[in-house]
Amino acid sequence: MNVLVSACLLGMGCRYDGNAKENPEVLALTQTHSLIPFCPEIYGGLATPREPCEIRDGRVVTQSGLDVTEAFRRGAAEALRLCETLGCGCALLQDRSPSCGCGRIHDGTFTGGLTQGDGLTAALLKENGVRVLPASRAAELAG
């Protein structure tokens, strides 16, 4: 199965601070699935490194208060386009991110707090029928 994967989980240094978030459980899925790395924030036009961003009152803002919602929407739309083009049966996305977070995201206070909700990419993929799993549930795709 083709699986869209948050690129940072595969070891690519695309996080806001330029680091990766390599995840051994996700990497192990290369044995059974075709993993397609994608970073919606990069494809939305943002640079690396960049300011941390969180969702507040339905908008995505940087820590210094800049509204970057449109870039996040562009990245989400590109993720959906890629899923549709490649027939991805599932997307496996990094937890808590304002793009990739699935079920729980940072709460907009930049204090490490969490709240229920999805990042913009996770939400758009779900709305369009793509199964979205957080990286913490990667084991569900094993076997």
Ligand code: SF4
């Ligand atoms: Fe990783 Fe997603 Fe953040 Fe890109 S937007 S660095 S893929 S969590």
